Amino acid sequence: MGIQHWGAFGGFQGKAGALVGHWTNGQNVITAIPHPSQNPPTVPQLNVRAKFRTVIGFSRRLTSLIRVGYQNAHKEKQSAFNAAFVDNYANAVTGIAPNYLIDYPNFAYSKGQLSNGYNAEVVTAIADTVQFTWLGTLATGIGGPTDMATLVVYNPVKDQLVTLVGAAARSALTYSMLVPGDFSGDDVHCWISFVSANGKVTSDSFYVGEFTVV
Structure with a gap:
């Protein structure tokens, strides 16, 4: 009704x-009310659906980060999540149809004018720890020492994401992020982004690289 x-x-x-x-x-x-087609889907249609599922399946697990990260990067009648989906559907999918995979270096959960972590790096010399470091340089000229870092670590072997919002201020230049003990020996993908202290300005998310947890 x-x-x-x-x-x-x-x-x-x-x-x-x-x-x-x-x-x-x-x-x-x-x-x-939509009515399902009586015709079987074509191969191109199946491939599009597979690509769609690949992007949605990974992105939805980062929905809360995307809502903040894309808050200023979507059109008037488009949600932040939909804007991120469009970008990642176009730029962050690899593999041969229908066996698509996320192209981690090109995946984005944040998009904005705030300076990112300049020369961001990751060190995994301590057990169960992913240490992020960055410089205080403002590459875009926008930002300040009170901007807060958001950190993301993804373990594809365990299919597990570890995220931390507001991990440290830009001025800290480093943060040691704890990850589950069973990550030891696994390769993980790492990203970093920044949000202004008032939460209204964001940076692009930056793929730091792939590293082995000790």
């Missing part, structure tokens, strides 16, 4: 006959 919230000539939410009303990006949208 569709419920009309905005008067006789307004939109509605829910199902009404052959129509469905829903609220999307500040607008009430009314669409027909």
Whole structure:
């Protein structure tokens, strides 16, 4: 049953006959109830679906980071997550169809004008620890010592993400991030990004590299 919230000539939410009303990006949208095609999908269609699932499957696990990281990088009627999806669908998928994989060096969860961690590096000399380091240089000229680092570590063997928002101020120049003990011996992918102290300005996420946890 569709419920009309905005008067006789307004939109509605829910199902009404052959129509469905829903609220999307500040607008009430009314669409027909979708009917599944009776034709089997073509190979190109299956490949598109496989690529879509690959990007969505990885991105959705970073939804909270993407909402912040892409807050200023999406169009008026587009969500932050959708903007990140478009970028990663175009730039961060590798492999031969339909066996797609995420291209980690090109994956982005943040996009903005704030300076990133200049010359960011990772050291894994201590057990169960991924140590991030960076310089205080402002490559884009935007930012300050109170900007906060967001750190991401992904272990593809365990299919496990470890994230830390507000790990350290830019001025700290380093942060030692603890990871699960069973990461020992596994290769992990690492990213870093920065958010202004008021949470309103973000940097691009930066892929630091692939490292082996000791």
